[in-house]
Amino acid sequence: MKARRTNALIWGWTLFVLVAIYLPIVCGALASFNKSRYFGFPIKVYSTEWWSKTIDSIEIGMIVKTSISVALLVTLFSVVIATFGALAFARYDWKGRRLYQKLILLPIFFPQPVLGLAMLLGFNAVGIQTSWMTAVFAHMVWIVPVVTLVIAIQVYGFDASLEEAAFDLGCSRVQVFREVTLPLLWPGIWSGMLFAFLLSWSNFPLSLYTTGADSTIPEWLYAKMVAGYTPMVPALGTMATLGAAALLLTGGLVGLLVRRRAAA
Amino acid sequence: MADIALAPAAESPAQLRLARRLSAGARCAIPVALLLGIGFLAPLMAIFGYAFATPRSFDVFRSFTLENFATLFDPANTVWVSFVWSCGLALTTVAILAVVAYPIAYGLNVVFGRWSPFISVLFVFPLFVSENVRLYGWVLFYIKNGVLDGTLKWLGLSGGPEVLFTPGITLFGMVYTYLPFMLFPMTLGLALVPRDLIDAARDLGAGRLFIWREIELPLAMPGILIGMLLTFVLAIGATAEAKILGGQSIIVISHDIEIAFTYSQNWPLGSAMAVVVTFFIGGLTLFALSKLDLDRMLGRR
Amino acid sequence: MLQTLPAGAPGAETPAAPILQLVGVRKTFGGFTAVQGIDLDVREGEFLTIVGPSGSGKTTLLRMLAGMDTPSEGNITLHGELINDIPPNRRPTCLVFQSLALFPHKSVGENIAFPLKVKGVDAAARKARALELMRVVRLPEDYFDKNVMKCSGGERQRVALARAFAYDPEVLFFDEPLSALDYKLKKALEKELKDLHRETGKTFIYITHSLEEAMVMSDRIGVMRAGRLVQVGTPEEIYGAPVDRFVSEFVGEVNTIRVKREADGGWAGVDVPGRFTLAPPRDGTALDEAFVVVRPEFMRFLGPGDSADNRLEGIVYNEYSLGSRIQYQIRVDAGAAGEKVFLVELSRSRALPPGTDRAVTLGWDAADAFTLGS
Numbered sequence: 001m002k003a004r005r006t007n008a009l010i011w012g013w014t015l016f017v018l019v020a021i022y023l024p025i026v027c028g029a030l031a032s033f034n035k036s037r038y039f040g041f042p043i044k045v046y047s048t049e050w051w052s053k054t055i056d057s058i059e060i061g062m063i064v065k066t067s068i069s070v071a072l073l074v075t076l077f078s079v080v081i082a083t084f085g086a087l088a089f090a091r092y093d094w095k096g097r098r099l100y101q102k103l104i105l106l107p108i109f110f111p112q113p114v115l116g117l118a119m120l121l122g123f124n125a126v127g128i129q130t131s132w133m134t135a136v137f138a139h140m141v142w143i144v145p146v147v148t149l150v151i152a153i154q155v156y157g158f159d160a161s162l163e164e165a166a167f168d169l170g171c172s173r174v175q176v177f178r179e180v181t182l183p184l185l186w187p188g189i190w191s192g193m194l195f196a197f198l199l200s201w202s203n204f205p206l207s208l209y210t211t212g213a214d215s216t217i218p219e220w221l222y223a224k225m226v227a228g229y230t231p232m233v234p235a236l237g238t239m240a241t242l243g244a245a246a247l248l249l250t251g252g253l254v255g256l257l258v259r260r261r262a263a264a
Numbered sequence: 265m266a267d268i269a270l271a272p273a274a275e276s277p278a279q280l281r282l283a284r285r286l287s288a289g290a291r292c293a294i295p296v297a298l299l300l301g302i303g304f305l306a307p308l309m310a311i312f313g314y315a316f317a318t319p320r321s322f323d324v325f326r327s328f329t330l331e332n333f334a335t336l337f338d339p340a341n342t343v344w345v346s347f348v349w350s351c352g353l354a355l356t357t358v359a360i361l362a363v364v365a366y367p368i369a370y371g372l373n374v375v376f377g378r379w380s381p382f383i384s385v386l387f388v389f390p391l392f393v394s395e396n397v398r399l400y401g402w403v404l405f406y407i408k409n410g411v412l413d414g415t416l417k418w419l420g421l422s423g424g425p426e427v428l429f430t431p432g433i434t435l436f437g438m439v440y441t442y443l444p445f446m447l448f449p450m451t452l453g454l455a456l457v458p459r460d461l462i463d464a465a466r467d468l469g470a471g472r473l474f475i476w477r478e479i480e481l482p483l484a485m486p487g488i489l490i491g492m493l494l495t496f497v498l499a500i501g502a503t504a505e506a507k508i509l510g511g512q513s514i515i516v517i518s519h520d521i522e523i524a525f526t527y528s529q530n531w532p533l534g535s536a537m538a539v540v541v542t543f544f545i546g547g548l549t550l551f552a553l554s555k556l557d558l559d560r561m562l563g564r565r
Numbered sequence: 566m567l568q569t570l571p572a573g574a575p576g577a578e579t580p581a582a583p584i585l586q587l588v589g590v591r592k593t594f595g596g597f598t599a600v601q602g603i604d605l606d607v608r609e610g611e612f613l614t615i616v617g618p619s620g621s622g623k624t625t626l627l628r629m630l631a632g633m634d635t636p637s638e639g640n641i642t643l644h645g646e647l648i649n650d651i652p653p654n655r656r657p658t659c660l661v662f663q664s665l666a667l668f669p670h671k672s673v674g675e676n677i678a679f680p681l682k683v684k685g686v687d688a689a690a691r692k693a694r695a696l697e698l699m700r701v702v703r704l705p706e707d708y709f710d711k712n713v714m715k716c717s718g719g720e721r722q723r724v725a726l727a728r729a730f731a732y733d734p735e736v737l738f739f740d741e742p743l744s745a746l747d748y749k750l751k752k753a754l755e756k757e758l759k760d761l762h763r764e765t766g767k768t769f770i771y772i773t774h775s776l777e778e779a780m781v782m783s784d785r786i787g788v789m790r791a792g793r794l795v796q797v798g799t800p801e802e803i804y805g806a807p808v809d810r811f812v813s814e815f816v817g818e819v820n821t822i823r824v825k826r827e828a829d830g831g832w833a834g835v836d837v838p839g840r841f842t843l844a845p846p847r848d849g850t851a852l853d854e855a856f857v858v859v860r861p862e863f864m865r866f867l868g869p870g871d872s873a874d875n876r877l878e879g880i881v882y883n884e885y886s887l888g889s890r891i892q893y894q895i896r897v898d899a900g901a902a903g904e905k906v907f908l909v910e911l912s913r914s915r916a917l918p919p920g921t922d923r924a925v926t927l928g929w930d931a932a933d934a935f936t937l938g939s
Contacts (some may be wrong), residue, residue: 010371014383017368021390021443024401027411031404039404041414085296090562100293101287102553107304109494109549111501112539113518115307117525121314121535122307125324141303142298153562198392204504218394225400225508234404237397244392250384399817464666467653468680468732478682482670 021162025241029113032235039231050231051239052080060220060236066132067240072198074139076197080148084150084188085144087181092264104145112142112205120209130212138210139200141169147192154188187255198244284328308542314535322531332536343520343537350517352497353431357438358492361446364439365491386452387444395441396468399508402437405429429511437505442498448490453487456560486556493552497545517541584609584768585630585736590639592625597623601792602639607736607770614771614779616815617789623772626789629740630770631660643735659734663741665725667713673699673724674709680732682882698727702761719750724760730765739771743750743778755781776816780804788812806847810937813858820907822857832857838900842874844931846938856937861892861910863933866917866925873928879907881923883886891916895927 004120031039035047088094089101109114123130141252158181166180182189204218213217216239224233286294310324318327318337336343368387372380390398405411406428413424425431457480465475481488503518512519517537524534583606591601596872600622607613617623628634630641632653641648644702648656659680667676675682677698678691686694696706702723708716722742729737739758743751759782762769773779779786780800787797788811796808807813823835824843832841832855843857867873879897892910899905907927917923 007371009377010367010375014368014371017364017443018386020440021387024398024405024440025390026401027404028397028401030411034406039407040409041411042418042456079301081295082515084292084294087295088289088291088293090559092287092292094287094289094293096293097289101558103551104296104300105553106546106549107300109497110304110545111498111518111541113503114501114521114541115304117521117534117538118307118311119303121310122524125313131380137303140299144299148296149562156559156562190376202392202394204394204396210293210529218396221394221400222396222445225396233400240525241393241397245389247393248385415689458664458666460662460664460666463653464660464662465668465679465683467631467633467656467658467660468728469654469683470679470682471654474683478679479668483668 074200082147085148090155114210132214434510438510449491453484614783622792782856864909
């Protein structure tokens with residue numbers, strides 16, 4: 001049948017694109033197991049030498065610590081701000097809502113390298129020394145809008161009369177928020193947290209201009225790609241990717257388990 | 265957490281009164297508004313200030329000159345070449361991505377069924393891997409003695425084509441990097457087309473192409489437009505593709521801005537370029553967004 | 566009869582030739598059978614309504630008739646031609662969706678003219694025909710350019726109808742299109758739909774879970790249950806001669822008494838003590854156990870000296886006003902089983918004096934009750 005052939009084509013095309021998307025990640029992983037310093041394919045001698053060197057490196061350890069600190073702080077702050085941002089976006093009807101919905105998208109629709117430079121200028125103008133802490137702020141400017149959208153999607157599916165019912169049953173505003181709003185929005189907030197962490201973890205253009213003397217993983221990788229390639233570059237890249245995958249998988253599983261338990 | 269936000273920024277009695285007068289929605293918007301005011305608008309103002317400062321100086325807000333803009337629009341300068349390259353690459357990226365992503369977005373909505381969420385995650389995940397890492401993977405794939413070249417030689421063929429460090433590979437990199445930004449808005453857009461309407465149109469005698477043109481495409485348009493806008497804007501600002509894959513065979517506009525800020529230490533000139541780009545992008549974005557109903561896109565009613 | 570009549574010819578006795586015929590139509594989804602073995606002849610020009618509770622398979626049946634699903638087994642023929650695999654866009658049939666499926670990005674006029682645009686009719690002729698159809702469904706002419714999403718519920722209904730007529734189908738299907746409307750509008754549109762059926766002379770197949778709706782509009786009603794057509798007949802047949810308890814209860818409230826045959830050939834109550842006189846089952850089967858089903862409006866209160874085939878003593882527990890009629894809830898002492906509740910419905914002019922807890926005698930005649938085997 002005609003429809004079946006179309007569906008097969010769509011499946012085929014999607015799988016082809018997926019293979020293309022993961023191909024470079026696989027290439028990086030291959031390169032990290034190359035014993036020789038310079039990449040050549042097929043790989044003559046495989047070794048985990050560069051992986052152990054990467055893990056043992058003190059410099060890389062500090063960079064990883066910086067990346068994790070930035071991502072954790074970004075996650076914490078972003079999720080709080082974005083939860084309320086999402087309520088303003090999707091839950092309440094208020095005068096400035098339409099405008100607010102559009103303005104909040106602007107940072108997403110803005111080229112990150114230019115945004116990073118602008119912030120560097122801004123920090124410079126008010127005399128703030130850039131460090132990994134200014135990078136936290138810079139990441140938030142871009143990540144809060146994204147997380148707001150992620151949570152807003154959950155808020156749209158949220159029945160506002162539940163809050164009213166809780167009010168009616170005698171809850172205070174704070175109790176309504178804690179007992180009804182937060183638990184119902186939890187799946188959205190959870191995905192928002194994952195997004196926040198992972199987007200900060202992988203961000204390069206904003207970090208480049210706003211970390212000052214500190215360095216995050218993507219920055220270090222870029223510096224070594226431009227000058228000073230060793231297989232430690234793909235090794236650390238692959239580790240960062242695996243870390244992100246592990247976090248996404250755990251996060252997804254936890255979310256699923258919590259929902260299962262709630263449903264049971 | 266609740267207390268912080270339910271009385272945001274309510275320190276003095278005057279502020280408290282203001283907060284009382286604001287509706288619940290406005291109060292919830294305050295933290296985001298503050299963040300974007302300080303983190304987004306203020307830096308743009310700083311750039312704006314620098315753009316009118318004396319070239320090669322740091323006299324922001326103390327000098328006023330249009331010299332930077334004059335330099336920018338001087339035909340002897342090569343900035344416009346970068347701008348044309350960026351626009352051209354961005355437009356081509358958008359066109360290619362629309363064609364690449366449409367069947368996948370359609371599949372996610374109609375064909376993949378219970379596989380859909382899993383496939384979506386597979387498309388999201390690369391966003392969590394730094395674009396440097398992914399683009400460098402392509403370098404390893406296409407480079408001489410790399411994965412492609414090496415495999416072909418191993419098979420006894422003459423080896424891979426030399427595609428690295430050309431404008432073509434820069435375009436390829438952009439299409440690769442920005443696929444999710446086209447795919448997801450498009451998928452959302454297609455999800456807005458009720459299956460009932462397709463059934464009804466078919467029942468009224470319409471063929472596939474007719475339905476696509478008259479029903480599916482117009483109704484999915486908001487999502488498709490957002491996708492196009494997003495990818496266009498991101499591609500205009502892209503630098504990593506041109507630097508890592510393109511090997512600086514072409515200079516894109518964001519790269520020019522970076523050079524002005526770093527190597528040439530001419531912040532006012534860089535700022536003037538950034539101001540032009542900002543106005544171009546901001547105007548385009550606000551114009552397109554004003555046409556869209558975000559409540560409908562994201563699911564209210 | 567050796568002579569064949571032309572299709573649709575008026576004949577007092579002979580029904581019109583079937584336009585749509587279903588033979589052994591089944592539909593399974595995975596392991597679940599939604600529709601199991603349906604045989605049905607639809608006569609040309611009739612208004613046939615399929616009723617059934619949700620999940621009875623009526624929507625699946627309709628989707629197969631409209632071509633949006635394919636039967637797993639069996640044949641659907643239109644004018645004697647097999648149409649099982651003909652896609653909906655090549656069938657001369659049209660479905661009015663429950664959601665109405667109006668195109669939100671098109672005006673009222675564009676919606677109505679859509680099937681004409683599909684056929685390649687030029688713009689001027691499209692507009693003329695759309696305006697003509699708007700008159701038929703009683704939509705004002707200046708609605709032509711109105712945004713269809715700005716129309717009221719009743720107006721949208723009319724747009725959907727006009728669009729279906731624009732396709733000029735031989736058979737129109739309706740999937741509960743009135744279910745979202747308020748009661749008054751619904752009642753008005755039911756009558757309008759019946760008028761339109763008369764005016765256009767098309768075959769209408771209507772699906773609903775509301776028997777009330779079916780009764781008002783239909784020439785014939787088919788009752789579905791668990792994927793089967795339990796009974797097909799005129800509204801009078803469905804109401805007056807249900808084939809089983811399911812149909813009898815679906816049609817309206819009923820009083821049911823379980824009875825079994827005694828040695829002397831008479832019937833004794835199982836859940837209520839006493840002996841009862843029964844009309845023989847309509848299908849003539851011999852039964853040892855049966856159910857007596859009496860509608861509340863066929864029950865009456867007996868005064869001293871009144872006679873009836875059957876009688877029961879009880880106490881008035883509650884009374885409900887139904888407007889022009891009054892319904893009484895009567896508790897009858899059922900011995901070991903405790904109490905059994907009976908309903909009696911009377912017109913207001915024959916009502917009891919107000920007040921509950923009064924002792925009454927209920928009565929009904931055998932001819933007013935049905936005897937059902939299941």
